Amino acid sequence: MHLEPIVSFAILLTVILIVPLLFERFKLPGLIGLLIAGVALGPHGLHLLNTESETLKLLSDIGLVYLMFVAGLEIDMEQFEQTKHRSIGFGTFTFLVPLITGTIVGRMFGFGWNASVLIGSLFASHTLLAYPIISRLGVIKNEAVTVTIGATIFTDIGSLLVLAVCVAIHQGAFSTFSLMKLLLGLVIYSAVILFGFKWLGHEFFRRTRDEQGNQFLFILMVVFISALGAEVIGVEKIVGAFLAGLAVNEVIGSGPVKEKVVFVGNVLFIPIFFVDLGLLIDIPGFIKSISSVWLTLAILVGLIGSKGAAALLAKVVYRYNWQEMITMWSLSLPQVAATLAATLVGYRAGLLTEGVLNGVIVLMMVTATLGPLITARSAPGLITTDTTSEASESTLVWKNDPSQALTVVVPVRNPETERNLIEMAALLIRRESGRVVPLAVTPAHIHMDSPELENDIQQSKILLSKAVELGREFGVEVEPLVRIDQGIVHGINHASREQDANLIVMGWGSTTGIRARLFGNVIDSVLWASHCPVAVTRLLDSPSNIRSILVPIENLTQEAVRVVRFVEIFAQANQAEVTLLHVCARRTSPARVAWMESQLNLLVSKYFPQSHTNIKVLASDNLVNAILKASKSCDLVVLRSRRRRLNIGEVALSDVTTEIVRQIQCSVVLLGEPQGYQDNLSKAREVVKKSSPENLTKQEI
Incomplete structure (x- = not known):
């Protein structure tokens, strides 16, 4: 069935909005629902979506690029630096052992050497789906966990490079010269992306400062130029996207620009990629094909066994205990981002069959469920380094210089919460000694003599006069401040920096809703840009009670x-x-x-x-x-x-x-x-x- 592009896009948006929510109500991963929706709506189901559609191809390709870019963006480079030698060691184990195992599986089922090595590279990578679990349990400081996280860089880059070489060999006449030329091009290209875009990103962000719109566009430009550059030298665009993620990792940190970039991908393009992946799955054909079933079992057993063998090698070499070994195994088990992306590339290039594609999708479902479950059972007993000794080296107060008086900035906008906010700040500075700065921000107008601006300033002065009275009542020094600025957030952050504030005490605001999720709210924006800690309060009674x-x-x-x-x-x-x-x-x-x-x-x-x-x-x-x-x-x-x-x-x-x-x-x-x-x-x-x-x-x- 041929549908207008706008109709296909409307169907996709409906699926992305509804299907994950339904699956998550039954405690099932939303991405599984997207795959099933693709199967149901595709050529092997209701025929509502066509994988050959130019619109779907474009959106899916963007999702594929986005998926690998986010994979590179989410890798913690600082943790890798802490244990880089052992991370490289375990990365070598968990790359080579699965690579060899996957190659053997491919040869057993009649694939050529090139396709078999590619199947092996699919085994080699892993996705840290269980990261939130180990973070919640507080065991990230355990060396075995940190080593496994760092190994992700090695395995993902290695598997993508193998993919690039295999696809290049498949598409052209193989020779030693062409292989060396490809590898040399990869080295030069990788250096340009990793170091060139990193430097350029730092310079651009330094010059644009708070221009988040331009910074967002710059990141998108880096992603797609990197993907295009990869294709120019003869490798897959997902290699460029992953390297772009590593390149700008440090540039954007975990700021609002990163959140917006990842948000756009995760709510739109990446889900479309999973739906498109579902369109390729032929469930009836898969069930009828006995050989595909055996291939799927071989892929499952090979992957699970080879990842376990790699973790066992790490246990022996680095003398980890059994619990640490099991945790390393479970963390390196899930196959999602790089594996799915590389499988789709290999399938489209004609290197991999539909049976391999189906097998890898089953592999993703099993490992994405099994890995986090095992991690949740094995990680709680891990021993971490003594964090209290680290805490002794950290700042136990909020002040940059403990000898200085404490300055607390209190933005006042709501007369109903003003008293409790001033009282909270007063209680804090009584013991530490210092001053309270009640702050009233008036948004700027084009004309400084406008009646609206004058009225806003008068309202601010009324609030501040009340704050001064409250300061006398609570017995603390109060220095009221009226500020005209481009917006509430800018006014709070600029004034707090100028006053060298050690803490900002704010009243409650809306933290949910579509607008807050898309553009952030005052609290989120202050947290992103503030130079000091922020206490957001919802006080139902007087703080003194x-x-x-x-x-x-x-x-x-x-x-x-x-x-x-x-x-x-x-x-x-x-x-x-x-x-x-x-x-x-x-x-x-x-x-x-x-x-x-x-x-x-x-x-x-x-x-x-x-x-x-x-x-x-x-x-x-x-x-x-x-x-x-x-x-x-x-x-x-x-x-x-x-x-x-x-x-x-x-x-x-x-x-x-x-x-x-x-x-x-x-x-x-x-x-x-x-x-x-x-x-x-x-x-x-x-x-x-x-x-x-x-x-x-x-x-x-």
Whole structure:
């Protein structure tokens, strides 16, 4: 059936919007639903979508490029640097062993050497689908986990290079000269992309500063020029897209530009790629073909066994324990991004058959489910490095210089929340000594003499006069400030920087909805651009009446220590009792629970000996319900404000913090560090270490 392009596009949008939501309600991955929708709507189903459609081809190709670009963008280069030698070692194991195994599988089923090596390269890569699990469990600092994360760079690049060589050999006459020419072109091309675009990106971002629209377009230009350049030298465009992701990884960091780039891909182009992939699947033909069934089983057994053998080699060479080995195996098991992209390229080039394509899709479904399940069972018992020792080297206060007076900026817009915000800031600076800066931002107009602007300024002055009265009432120094700026966010961030603020205390605002998701909201934007931490508050009672505070702690990190420090200052000013809550899975071993309790007690006794702090570790598989239940006996819950993470292939977002805030019945404070704040602290530490290691102190870092 031939449909107008606009009709096909409307069908795709409907599928992308509805199908993942339906599957996720049944606890199934949304991308599986997209594949099934492609099967149902394609030439082997209802014939509503045609894989030969130029519109679908274009959108799917963009999705394919986007998928590999995001894969490169999500790789943590800093973690790779920490254990790069062992990461390369394990990367070699988990690349070569599956590569050889896959090649043997290909030869067993009658494929030529070129196609067999390509099948082996499909085994070699892996996707870190279980990253959110290990992050939640707080075991990322375990060496085996860090090594596996770093190995992703090696396996993905290696498998894509093998793909490039195999496709080039398939498309032209093979000779040693042509192979050397291709490899030399790849080396030169990779250097240009990795170093040239990295330098160009830094320069462009430095010159454009806050022009996020232009920066977004620049990143898109880098992606598609890199993809085009790859095809010019005779390799697949997904190789260029992946290298582009690595090149701009450090340039855009984890800022708003990255979120917008990934968002566009994850909600539109990447889902279309999965739907198009489903169009290629012939389920009846696959079921009828006995040989394809045996090939699928061979691919499954070969992949699972070879990844296990690679993890076993790493255990023997680096002397990891069995639990670490199983975790490494489970983390390297899922085959999604690079594997699917390379399979589709090989299939379109005529190197791989439909049986291999079907087998790899089954492989993706099995490993994407099995890998995270095994990780969730094996990772909780891993032992990590002593994070409290790291915390001793981190800033336990928010001030750059602890000898300076504390400055808290309080943006005031709502008369109903103004009193509680000023009181919160007053309680914090009483103990630390300092000043409160009530800030009223008036958006600029084209004409500075406009009546609207004059009216806004008068309203701001009324709010600030009230703030001055509240300052006298609470006995703190207040320095009101009216600012005219291009927008609320710019005004808050610019004024806070000029006042050298150590903390921003803000009232609650909308954090959900289509507009907030697409363009961000005031709170998100302040967090992205602010130079200091931000406390976002929803206070149901006067801050001085708070007597019990609950602090959920996911894992022992430097950020967690700073949250506890914030709570400790507030609690001492109010003589409040603090409860540190850690929620672990029900299957967590008693040893892991005891270790977490001991670490929390050590944290409290070492850094906050005078605070009234209780330790509570709960075993529950429902994190939200556990925190909500514990909050019923508290006046205030303090949470870390965490940015939503968009994982490859995921269409829907899950945000535990949003769910807690929506249901909680007491006051809430979200304490968020701005994007780049931790990175800047880390860079400062490195500078100090390099310049004078023997003089490194808490105050200097």
